[in-house]
Amino acid sequence: MRHSDVLVVGAGMAGLMAAVTAAKSGASVSVLSEGAGVISIGSGAVDFLGYVNGKKITDNPFNHLSELGEMHPYNIIGAENIKNAFASLVEISNANGYEIKMNEEGLNHTAISIAGTTKPTYICSESNNASRILKAKKILFAGVEYLKDSQPALAVKQAKQYKIFADAEINSALLKSPFGKTHRVLNCLDLARYVDKEEGFNWLKSELSKAAAGYDAVIIPPICGTINYTKHFKELQNLGFILVEAVSIPPGVGGYRLRHALINEAKKLNVKFIENCNVQRAVIENGKCKSVIALHNNIAGALETEYTADNFIIATGGIIGNGIASTPDKVYETIFNITIDSPVSVEERSDKNVFGSHLFARFGVKVNSKLQALDSKGSPLYDNVFFAGNTIAGYDFPTEKSGYGVACSTGYTAALSALASK
Amino acid sequence: MSSEHINPDKCIACTICQVHCPVAKVTPNFLGPRLIGPAYERFRFLDIAEEESLHYCANCKNCDISCPQGVSISTLNMVARCEYTEKNGGKLRDWVLSHGGFLADVFKYIPTWMKNFGMHNPATRILLDTIGISKKAPIPKFDKHFRLVYKKLKQPKLEKKIVFFPGCYVDDYDYSIGLDMIWIFNQAGYEVIVPEQFVCCGLPLVSNGFMKDAAKNAASNVSVIKEYQEKGIPIVTGCPSCALMFKKDVPEMFPEVVYDSYKGGVMDAQEFLMSCVERGELSFKEKISGKSIIYHSPCHLRAQGIGLPSIDLIEKLTGSKVQNAQAGCCGISGSYGFKKEKYQIGLEVGKELFDTIKSSNCEIVTTECGTCQAQIKHGTGQKAYHPVTVIRKLVENK
Numbered sequence: 001m002r003h004s005d006v007l008v009v010g011a012g013m014a015g016l017m018a019a020v021t022a023a024k025s026g027a028s029v030s031v032l033s034e035g036a037g038v039i040s041i042g043s044g045a046v047d048f049l050g051y052v053n054g055k056k057i058t059d060n061p062f063n064h065l066s067e068l069g070e071m072h073p074y075n076i077i078g079a080e081n082i083k084n085a086f087a088s089l090v091e092i093s094n095a096n097g098y099e100i101k102m103n104e105e106g107l108n109h110t111a112i113s114i115a116g117t118t119k120p121t122y123i124c125s126e127s128n129n130a131s132r133i134l135k136a137k138k139i140l141f142a143g144v145e146y147l148k149d150s151q152p153a154l155a156v157k158q159a160k161q162y163k164i165f166a167d168a169e170i171n172s173a174l175l176k177s178p179f180g181k182t183h184r185v186l187n188c189l190d191l192a193r194y195v196d197k198e199e200g201f202n203w204l205k206s207e208l209s210k211a212a213a214g215y216d217a218v219i220i221p222p223i224c225g226t227i228n229y230t231k232h233f234k235e236l237q238n239l240g241f242i243l244v245e246a247v248s249i250p251p252g253v254g255g256y257r258l259r260h261a262l263i264n265e266a267k268k269l270n271v272k273f274i275e276n277c278n279v280q281r282a283v284i285e286n287g288k289c290k291s292v293i294a295l296h297n298n299i300a301g302a303l304e305t306e307y308t309a310d311n312f313i314i315a316t317g318g319i320i321g322n323g324i325a326s327t328p329d330k331v332y333e334t335i336f337n338i339t340i341d342s343p344v345s346v347e348e349r350s351d352k353n354v355f356g357s358h359l360f361a362r363f364g365v366k367v368n369s370k371l372q373a374l375d376s377k378g379s380p381l382y383d384n385v386f387f388a389g390n391t392i393a394g395y396d397f398p399t400e401k402s403g404y405g406v407a408c409s410t411g412y413t414a415a416l417s418a419l420a421s422k
Numbered sequence: 423m424s425s426e427h428i429n430p431d432k433c434i435a436c437t438i439c440q441v442h443c444p445v446a447k448v449t450p451n452f453l454g455p456r457l458i459g460p461a462y463e464r465f466r467f468l469d470i471a472e473e474e475s476l477h478y479c480a481n482c483k484n485c486d487i488s489c490p491q492g493v494s495i496s497t498l499n500m501v502a503r504c505e506y507t508e509k510n511g512g513k514l515r516d517w518v519l520s521h522g523g524f525l526a527d528v529f530k531y532i533p534t535w536m537k538n539f540g541m542h543n544p545a546t547r548i549l550l551d552t553i554g555i556s557k558k559a560p561i562p563k564f565d566k567h568f569r570l571v572y573k574k575l576k577q578p579k580l581e582k583k584i585v586f587f588p589g590c591y592v593d594d595y596d597y598s599i600g601l602d603m604i605w606i607f608n609q610a611g612y613e614v615i616v617p618e619q620f621v622c623c624g625l626p627l628v629s630n631g632f633m634k635d636a637a638k639n640a641a642s643n644v645s646v647i648k649e650y651q652e653k654g655i656p657i658v659t660g661c662p663s664c665a666l667m668f669k670k671d672v673p674e675m676f677p678e679v680v681y682d683s684y685k686g687g688v689m690d691a692q693e694f695l696m697s698c699v700e701r702g703e704l705s706f707k708e709k710i711s712g713k714s715i716i717y718h719s720p721c722h723l724r725a726q727g728i729g730l731p732s733i734d735l736i737e738k739l740t741g742s743k744v745q746n747a748q749a750g751c752c753g754i755s756g757s758y759g760f761k762k763e764k765y766q767i768g769l770e771v772g773k774e775l776f777d778t779i780k781s782s783n784c785e786i787v788t789t790e791c792g793t794c795q796a797q798i799k800h801g802t803g804q805k806a807y808h809p810v811t812v813i814r815k816l817v818e819n820k
Contacts, residue, residue, distance in 0.1 A: 002700075002729075030729070035490025041438050182450035183475055184457070189441060190450060250437040267748055276487045277727030297670050297727040298492050302686045305693075305728060320434070321490065 003308045004030040004272070006418050009279050009292065009335065010315035010323070011037035013046075013404050014389025016262040017085070017411030018313045018418075020092060023269035025419050030272040032279055032294050032307065037259065038321070043222070043247035044254025045111050046089065046100075046408060048082075048122030049074070050401030057120065060106040071394045073406050076369055077413045082405070085412035086123060096261035099230045100125050110134070114150050114188075114221055114246040116141070116158030120401060127224060127233050127245040128254060136217035136242060139170045142208075143221065145177035147186050149249055150221045175207040175220075189251040191223040201225070201232055209239060217242040222253035229257050279316070280304065282336050282385075289385045292335065311384045311418035315411060318390035324363050333365050333391065338373055338381065340364065340393065357399045364393030370417040371410060384421060386414035428674075432493045433460035439485035439495055444751040445478055448770040452478035455485035459495035463502070472506045479503070480755035480764075480771075481629045483666070483725040497674050500628050507631030515554035519757035520630035523622025526594040530567040537564040556765035560754075560800035562792065568597035572616045577604065580613040585650045587643075587668075587688055589661035590622050591792030599792075599808045603660055606695060606810050610704035615655070619646050623664040626756055628671060640676045643668070647687045658691040660808060662723035662790050663756065665690050669726060690723070692790065692809060693731040699738050706739055710816045716745045716784035718752065718775060718798065718806070720791035732790060732809035740816045744788075749778040752789075754797035769801065776801035788812045 006022040008015045011033035023029040049061035049068075057064055062082075065074050074082060086102065093100045100123050103109055108120035112130040121128070133139060141159065143150035152172035159165050178194060179186065194200035204223065212218045222245040225232040236243050247254065266273075277294040283306070284290065291308040314335060316323030325334050326349065331342040340363050343349060349360045365373045365387050372380040373387055389407040390397070397403035439455040440446055446454040452475050453462070462473050476499065485495040507516075518525075529537055540546060542563060551557040568588050584607055592600040604614045620643060624636035647657055647668070659665050669686035672679065680687075698704040719730050733744045752772045753759050759768025779787055779802050787806040789795055795806040807815070 002696075034492070036438055036442055036488035038436070038438070038490065040441050040488075041436060179450060184446070184450045184453045186450065187437075187440070193447065251441045256441060263748075267746070272729060274729035275724050275727065278492070294727065296686060297666070297725055298486075299670055299673060299686075301673065301684070302669055302727075303689070 002305065004028045005309065006311050006313060006415070007032065007292065007307055007309035008313045008315060010317060010321070010389070011035075011273070012315060012317060012321070012389060013037075013039055013407035014411035014414075015313070015315035016259070016266065017089065017408050018315060018388055018415040019271050020262060020265050020269060021088065021412050021415035022313075022418055023266065023271050027419060029269070030274060030307065030309070031266075032274045032277055032292070034276065034278045034298060034322075039255045039259040039262070041250035041252060042255030043111070043128070043252040044125065044256070044258040045121040045128055045247055046086070046123035046404040047120070047401040048086070048108070048405035050108060050120035051399060054399070057108065061108060061122065062106065073392050073395055073410055074402075076367060077371070077409060078369070081413045081416070082409040085409040088412060089408050090123060092265045093258060093261040096264040097227065097230055098125070098257040098261040100258070103131070110164070111247045112159065112219060112244065114155065114248040116155030118162055118164070119247070122405060125229070125233070125245070125254060125257075127222070127243065128247055130219070130244050133217035133219070133242050133244055134164050137168055138215045138217070139165070139168050140212060140215040140218045141170060141172045142175055142211055142218055143172070144175045144186070144191060144223070146179070146181055147177070147188070147191065147221060149187055150246075155246075173211050175211060178203045187251055188221045188223055188248045188253045189226070189256060191221070192226050192229070192253045195223055195225045195232060196228045201228075205236065205239070208236065208243070212239065212241050215241050217244060219244045219246055221246055222248050226253065226256055227260060274307075277305070279335050282312075284382065287382065289382050311386065311421055313386050313388055313411075313414045313418055314391055315388040315407075315414070316391050318364060319360055321390060323391040326360060326363065331363055333373075336373070336381070336385070338365055357396045361396040361398065362394055364391055366393050371414045372417070386417045388414040428494050428498055430460035430463040430493075430498065432491050434491055435461070436490070438488045438490065442484045442488035444482060444484060444753065444771040445480050445767060448767055449478065451475055455479070455495045455499070459485065459498040460493055463498050466502060472502065476503055476506065480758040482721040482751050482755045484721055484751065487721070487725050494674060497671065500671075501633070501675065503631045504628065504633035508633065512631050513554065515761065516630040517632070518553070519555065519760060520626040520632055521635070522594065522626065523590040526564070526567070526590065527621075530570065534564050534566055551762065554762045555760050556762040559760040559765055560796045561760060562591070562595040562796050565595050566597050568593045568600040569616055569618065571597050572600065572604070575601075575604065577613050578608055580608065580611055582612045583615055583655045584612040584694075585615045585617060585655055585657040586691070587620055587623070587657060587659040587664060588616060589659055589664040591661060595792060599660060599811055602808065602811045602814045603691060605814055606704070610695065610698040615650075617646050617650075623667040625663050625667040625671065628675065629756055629758070633675070637676050640672045641679045644672065644679045644684070644687065647684070648681060651683065651687075656689060656694065657687060658689045658694045660691040660790060660810060661792065662690065662720045662726065664688065666722040666725055690726060690728055690731060692735050693728050696731045696735050696738070699735065704739070706817050708817055708819075710740045710742065710819070712742055713786055713816065714745070714782075714784040715742055715786045715788060715812065716747050716779055716782045717809070718747045718749070718779070718787070718789040718794060720789060720794050721751050723790060732788070736788070736809055736813055739813050742816065745782060745784060747775060747778045747782070749775040751775070752794045752797045752801070754793045756793055759797060768797065772797055772801050779804065786812055
């Protein structure tokens with residue numbers, strides 16, 4: 001049926017988390033999506049909060065929420081919802097074959113990137129947790145022949161600049177490619193898929209055993225499998241050294257594993273997916289959203305279908321995800337056409353420093369604690385519409401390292417609000 | 423050929439299409455959608471020689487489905503392939519595979535057994551194998567020509583009318599699906615019109631590089647569609663690939679043949695039937711014994727942006743619960759998996775689906791697409807039926 005208890009627009013972290021959370025409570029849920037959702041190409045590491053005002057957090061990130069200001073989504077939904085959302089994500093992922101965890105003392109994990117940089121993250125797989133090698137004396141940074149995304153010699157140069165690796169000896173090596181030279185340049189996902197198979201796993205095991213002699217720890221690109229990752233990684237940990245998977249540029253493999261787990265859960269819960277459509281507008285009746293109108297196969301001038309629901313969760317992303325549009329005339333949310341406060345001058349919407357904190361990153365819909373959009377007087381615009389993820393105003397995920405943390409926790413909270421308003 | 427230019431710069435090079443491409447998943451010989459589509463398109467502007475792995479694209483549209491920026495990647499690939507074929511000439515094999523509708527129409531008065539003997543005897547298969555059609559491929563057998571059967575069929579006189587676009591699979595290989603369609607529309611109170619002027623939708627022509635032939639087909643079909651749209655009669659098809667061709671490829675590749683109120687021209691029949699259910703026009707009173715059913719969603723249905731109406735339709739009309747296989751592409755992509763050098767790729771792509779179907783132990787396998795049905799039979803040994811056929815079987819307890 002084209003009526004659902006809860007209709008979610010968007011299939012990224014916020015949308016999937018909302019869909020699964022709502023469906024777990026027995027609601028009928030449909031997800032409308034344009035594109036497969038960015039999780040599938042990301043690293044799969046869920047950042048909660050790495051930096052506040054440019055300062056790196058070294059203790060429990062929950063201690064720093066108050067420094068973010070009361071308009072930050074974390075403070076709007078509160079610590080309890082964030083904790084429950086993270087616990088739920090870990091449970092869902094683990095139950096669907098991708099084991100991820102939080103630090104037992106409530107600290108950020110340290111992940112190391114394929115380029116040798118480090119970053120704080122809150123939930124990730126054991127393999128991505130590079131905190132485990134901070135005491136290692138001899139570390140090998142290994143790439144794979146013809147895998148151009150990984151340049152271990154460069155990564156070693158970068159890693160040596162960090163204090164945490166100051167006492168370690170770090171070397172680089174290349175594992176022999178199982179494919180030789182190929183027409184398409186290999187990426188991490190190609191190798192991870194190969195490692196899913198028995199012959200691929202044997203290749204990785206034997207190459208690692210050869211290369212790792214004498215090392216305490218080995219860092220490799222994320223290639224320990226996709227669907228068979230958990231099983232394979234456990235076995236590889238018995239090789240006599242600490243094995244770490246670097247987080248990679250897209251396709252980041254970890255994200256592929258995480259999405260697979262979430263989609264698997266959604267499948268068990270009978271969540272319906274309507275892919276490749278573009279939600280054009282909403283139909284409002286008596287102050288409530290009655291339905292949204294979706295354009296077929298994303299082609300201008302095509303037919304449209306109307307989807308009704310009791311409650312709607314909008315997780316369409318920010319400016320890059322097209323949930324928010326920034327034009328010379330105005331900035332607005334694209335389905336309900338909610339105007340977003342912004343400087344008239346386009347230039348003022350960004351920072352001169354390209355790595356600085358850009359105003360446009362904070363563009364989004366102002367919401368209350370239920371995640372309903374607010375009008376200029378601070379009253380909810382529609383009772384049965386809840387926003388999640390980067391469609392919400394007030395946070396700058398690249399500089400805070402808070403992207404999936406906000407997406408996951410607001411997706412979860414939006415679902416609770418939708419369930420409560422039934 | 424006046425396809426509107428697709429801007430390759432809409433692509434933000436995020437790699438999501440590479441991740442979801444079923445062909446790139448199984449072979450590193452294919453550059454993948456992002457590189458062969460928007461990235462290579464910039465070289466095409468400079469008239470630099472075509473990328474050698476373009477022929478690997480199966481036109482399954484998973485790149486379009488996964489793209490968050492609305493880039494018509496598959497169309498970029500198909501237009502490039504057609505231009506390449508036009509310059510360099512097409513293969514005889516590709517001509518044969520893509521002109522099935524035309525050939526079948528030429529031979530439609532030849533008895534079915536004779537056509538099948540001609541096509542499927544070992545000597546012909548070896549001959550076809552030498553021109554590049556794998557002798558192992560599950561090429562469907564000819565059946566009675568649907569529209570010849572339709573002509574002799576007596577339907578009840580019903581006030582509401584609907585136009586049915588059968589598509590080549592129903593026309594040439596399985597006329598019973600067409601009869602099941604007529605049955606269910608009659609049940610919903612619609613008399614079914616199958617215009618004689620309809621020709622192949624043109625998707626196999628586009629996929630095999632024959633853009634000019636596809637343009638001709640599009641023009642003839644759209645003029646028929648227009649005639650009925652003007653009378654207010656809806657046009658439907660049970661084939662997801664034909665529907666997608668009318669909805670997406672025709673307006674994108676042949677904008678000169680479409681008109682303002684065209685709106686994709688043809689609707690998915692199952693979606694239309696679902697709206698009949700919602701309007702109260704279609705329901706069955708019979709108690710139907712519960713059978714376990716697994717459903718495969720063809721890529722070309724997922725690409726339409728209408729969800730999976732057949733699941734709702736079967737559940738609503740028969741009360742059975744349908745399991746959605748949700749296991750990706752079957753690997754056949756029309757005629758792609760018939761080709762000698764693609765046959766193995768097709769089987770590897772379909773492996774997840776075959777495994778899912780086999781391990782489900784379901785009594786009934788269902789999917790809309792004819793060639794998906796053939797590939798599922800080939801990969802699992804289990805016959806797959808069109809959803810409307812399944813509904814009829816259950817309702818009539820056959």
